[in-house]
Each structure stands twice: as C-alpha cells, then as structure tokens.
Amino acid sequence: MIGAAPGRFPCRHLSARFAMLKKVSYFALVILGVLVVLGILQPESVRSEVRSRSLGYFGPMLAWLDWGGQHISPGDTTEFKTLRDATAEIARLRRQNEEMQVKVQLAGDLQKKVDSLQEQLNFKKESMYSVVAARVIGRDPVTWWNKLLINRGHNDGITPDMPVVTPRGVIGKVGIVKPDFAEVILMIDTNCKISAVIQETNEQGIVVGEGSVQGEGNFHQGKPRAKITFISRKAQIGPNQLVFTSSMGGVFPPGLPIGIITEIINNRQSNYGLYQEALVEPVVDFSRIEHVFVITGVKEPGQQQ
Template sequence: MKKINVIALLLFFVALVAVFTLKTPQTRAIQTSVMNVLSPFIRMGAHAQNQVHEVVSNPVDAARLQQENESLRREMNRLMIFEQKYHMTLEENNKFRSMLGYRQQSAFKLTAAHVLRRSASNWWTTVIIDKGSLDGIGTDSPVITESGLVGKTGKVAAHTSEVILLTDEECRVAARIEGTQAKGILSGERGGFETRPDLRLRFLDRTLKLEPGANIYSSGDGGVFPAGLALGKVKAFEFKDISGEAVVDPAVNFGLIEDVFVVHMDSLVQP
C-alpha cells in the first residue's frame, strides 16, 4: 500500500474516533449522520446473526418439538378413547333405563335377558339368550322388547334358552289389523342369510280394504302370546286363490336385537 494511502486511512480513523468521542454540537450532528448511514448495515448484521443462531439451535428445537408433538398425539388418542367409552356407557345407561321403565310399567312378570349368540346359518330363525329354567324360564314363553314381539322360547337349559324368532316360519301368531275386525295368522318366511325376510299375515278376507301402514297386533287367541303386542306394519296386500295375504314389515329389527324380555307364562292375562 502506498504511503499516502496509509496516511489517508489513519487520518480517516482519527477523524472517526473524534466524531464519536467528542461532545460538541457539531460532532453530535456528524455522529447522527454517520449512524443513519451505518444503521441499515447494523440491522443486516443483526439479522444474519439471528439466522446463524437459529440454524445452530434448530436440531435441538426440532427434537423437542417432535417429542411435544408425540406427547400431544398420545394425549389426543387417549381422550378419543375416553370419549368413545363415555358415549358407549351413556348409550348403555340410557338403554337400561328405558328397559327398566318398560319393565316397571308392564302388566307382565318379565325377566331381562341378553342375546349370547346367533349363527349365520340361522340368523333369522333363532338366538340364544343367557337365561334358563333356573331363572323361571319355560318353553313357549313369549319374548319381547319395547318395540314388539321377538318370538318365543324353544329349548330351555338351566342357564340358557333358545328363542325362535318371529321371522321363522315355524313361529305363528294370531294377529289382528288395527281399525278393522280382520284377523289372521302371522308368521315368517324362509329367507336367505343376508336378506331380512318379511312377515306374512295369512287367511284374510279377499274383499278386505287394507292400506299400507296399518298396524298389526297380536290378538291373544291361541293362549301363547298375550294380546296387544306390536307385530309390524302392512307393506302390501296380495290376493291369493281363496284368501288375502298381507306383507308385513316387522316392528322389531331382528338384525340388531341384543337385550330382550321373557314373559312368564303365569303372569299372562287373556282378554
């Protein structure tokens, strides 16, 4: 470097030091001007320093954030499971409250039972319940829910019983059509494993004026089923060779039954 350039550089630094150390009004004005010029460079330097610090500290922060995220995910899953259990418990509690209310209001002596098993091969014909002879259950006892007639008991063991469903063609019920004097015999019909079979109300008068939606109830005739149990609603009326026949949509959803009541035969009061 040339000697004159070195001298000029030294004079510049001396002047700069003087400007930032002297306290005269003139130097303060110069200091302000210089600071205005240098301010953008100072801010850029501070920003670059912060970026460098962030890059250096990111691995630690990322690990911490990952741990927090995993902890929050586990907590969320736990709360979701808790919420599901809460809703299941609430639903079950409401169901039992409803069953208890129905039992208390019923004119019959009832034993509550739970469906233990049903086979795919006889889905629409029978179920097994967890009550038997030691619980006072006998053969041919009506089985009901709040919605209506489910069927009747078949084979009975000490602690379990078979229930023959109303959708089985072997379960026949004397029935009447609401709002008319018409009576017939209601029974199921053999169906496939996946298709819910309709009920059939047979031996009706061919001249009967029957509209869809009419309610069907047990008539009490025959001595097995008490009168007034809901059986279903009329879907259609068909003309057969010598009689009429109604297609009936069941009152009970047989595909979803879980809990039932067995009516004690000694409590039945026939009209």
C-alpha cells in the same frame, strides 16, 4: 423470515447451506490431500511453488468457509430445536386427538347401554305381565335369523311356547328348554306363527316368518322380514299400518307390537287367491338383541317386579 435478526440466516435456508458447505469442504480437502502427496515427492523448489499457488487458489475458499462457520450463530441451532419441538408437539396432539376419539366412542357406547338398561327396567316395572329377564348367550351363524339361546331355563320357571319380547316388541317364543338355558324361536322363522291384528282396520291374520337363506336371512331392503296372511280380500290394508298380537292364538297376549306393513303382496283387486298378504317389517332389530323378557303370566293385583 420476516424480522430475522441481522447476521442470521432464515431457518428454511440452513439445511441447504449446510449441505453446500459440506460438499465444498470435502472437495477442498481432497484437492489439498492430493497436492500434499505430490508435494512430498517433489524437490524443495517445486514444493515452495506449490504452496504459493495453493494459497492463491484455495485461500479465498478457506476464508469463505471460515466466515460461514463463524456466522452460524447459536440462535440458528435454536431454530432447528424449535422446529423439532413443533414436530413433536404435532405428533403429541395427534395422539391425544386419537385418544379423545376413542373415549368419546366409549362414552357413547356406555350411554347406549345405560339407556337400554333403563328402558328394560321401566318395561319390567310398568308391564302388566309377569316377566323373567334373560340375556342372550348364544347365536349360531347358520340359524342366525331363526333361533338364539338365553340364560334362563326350567330352573327359572321357563316353559315351551312362552312369549319372548323386548320393550320394543315381539321377539318370538320359547322352544326347547333345559334347566339353565332355553332356545328362542324368532318370529322371522317359518316355524313361528303369531295371531295378529292390523290396528287401523282391526283385520285379523297370521304373521309368519319368511325363513332364511344360507343362514343369512331373507332380506327386504337390508332387513329380515315376515308377512301377514289370511287377511280378508275385502279388507282395506296398506303400507305403514301397524300390526299387533291378537288374543286369538292363545300363545301371545294381545297388544304387543309386531311390525309395520311395508308392501301388499296379494291385494283385493287381484283375480287370484282367497286372502290378501302383506310384507311386515319387524319393530325389533334382530341383529342387535342382547337382552329379552320371557312372559310367564299376568301380574296379580298389587304384584311388583
């Protein structure tokens, strides 16, 4: 150790030195014990000779051990204590770091909830429709990509076929309704059909869900999907075009975002089929639905929610 005080050993050598002293001490004590026992059984003249030779052999060793004990100063034990303190401090800092990581994660989750609630509040306030806010209370793993339950029902003015949305876009429509809860059929289910229009071309079509496979959903690049069909073969459609609800179906009001075209299945160059079809990626993340809105009608002039 650079700058160690005279007469003191570096901290890193102390443990090795103590181990060596302990071994030598044990060895010396064993030898002395054997000699003492043997000496007791011998005549006085022999015992005197043994004492004399023992002092000659072991005297320097005992003196060296005594010197080592005298030169291990209190400062050396202080260095041991300092090392223990440093180890304890490192452990404490690690625990503190883990706690801070948890707090940062919780703060991030809380901020996401706040942002989500603010988005819902703005949607309800700015929407041209009368809506009922609802919370998702149930989702069966077998029908995960088909249906969910919400905590609103007949008692809240909910009826079958009412549109269900989030601030991002279309979720689906109301199915079975009970007094205090209702079933929502998701737009990615094969039983949900939505009249739609492609924004860039104004082409009309029908969006239908692609169904599910063993309750896990029919995935396209890791996400459940739908498709838009009954598009004219003459229509100019392509990827990244936006799909919205149209006013043709009578269930969904026009202008609600549905999804984005990702791939053309049957195009206008094909020699088969009466219509074009395209895959649609929903704008809503169906794996993370917690709150929805049920559209119950159109706001009256001056009506606030």
